[in-house]
Amino acid sequence: MIVVALVAGILAWSLTEYGLHRFVGHGPLRKRRRLWFLAPTALFVLFQEEHLAHHRDPLYFAPTWKKALAAAALVPVIGSLAALVVGPGAGLGFGTGYALTYLAYEVLHRRIHTHPPANAYFAWMRRHHLHHHVRAATNHGVTSPLWDVAFATREVAEPVSLHVKLAPKWLTDESGAVRPEFARDYRVVGR
Ligand SMILES: [Zn+2]
Ligand SMILES: [Zn+2]
Numbered sequence: 001m002i003v004v005a006l007v008a009g010i011l012a013w014s015l016t017e018y019g020l021h022r023f024v025g026h027g028p029l030r031k032r033r034r035l036w037f038l039a040p041t042a043l044f045v046l047f048q049e050e051h052l053a054h055h056r057d058p059l060y061f062a063p064t065w066k067k068a069l070a071a072a073a074l075v076p077v078i079g080s081l082a083a084l085v086v087g088p089g090a091g092l093g094f095g096t097g098y099a100l101t102y103l104a105y106e107v108l109h110r111r112i113h114t115h116p117p118a119n120a121y122f123a124w125m126r127r128h129h130l131h132h133h134v135r136a137a138t139n140h141g142v143t144s145p146l147w148d149v150a151f152a153t154r155e156v157a158e159p160v161s162l163h164v165k166l167a168p169k170w171l172t173d174e175s176g177a178v179r180p181e182f183a184r185d186y187r188v189v190g191r
Contacts, residue, residue, distance in 0.1 A: 002090065005092075005093030009094040010100075016078075016098075020047060046070075075102065127156075130166065133162075159185050159186050163189055172188060
């Protein structure tokens with residue numbers, strides 16, 4: 001039972017990740033700024049502003065205290081709701097799966113932009129997410145393609161074509177050319 005709850009928590013985070021990126025990060029929330037005094041709206045506006053800042057500069061990440069604030073607002077609410085529905089034991093399992101995958105997402109997303117891939121999954125994650133930086137209406141999931149496939153927003157670019165401003169440092173050599181090991185998967189344009 002605890003394993004089922006844990007897996008459900010992991011899936012719930014991955015759906016949150018998708019929904020936050022698609023409907024909050026790139027959604028119509030700007031118009032709702034007038035409702036800033038409603039706590040969830042304020043958090044959504046904050047998320048959208050930080051996310052769009054990350055799109056303008058992929059090496060910009062929201063300060064850790066803001067990320068911690070968001071997690072502190074979200075995780076206890078999700079965990080308590082789960083505990084109310086399925087009881088405290090399974091609720092704890094669900095909340096743990098949710099919180100750990102949330103944390104993993106934060107670390108993995110940052111590393112997409114700062115470190116080269118160490119295995120096939122990380123390489124896939126980089127192609128999938130860096131293409132989102134090119135076409136923001138696609139590839140809203142970061143750690144999995146699950147919900148992009150389910151909601152038909154997945155786009156596979158072969159190769160991923162990145163403007164030089166979007167190309168991570170690990171992708172290119174000193175001259176700005178794509179490193180040979182990534183030449184099949186990426187192009188850098190606008191140099
Ligand atoms: Zn990113
Ligand atoms: Zn985005």
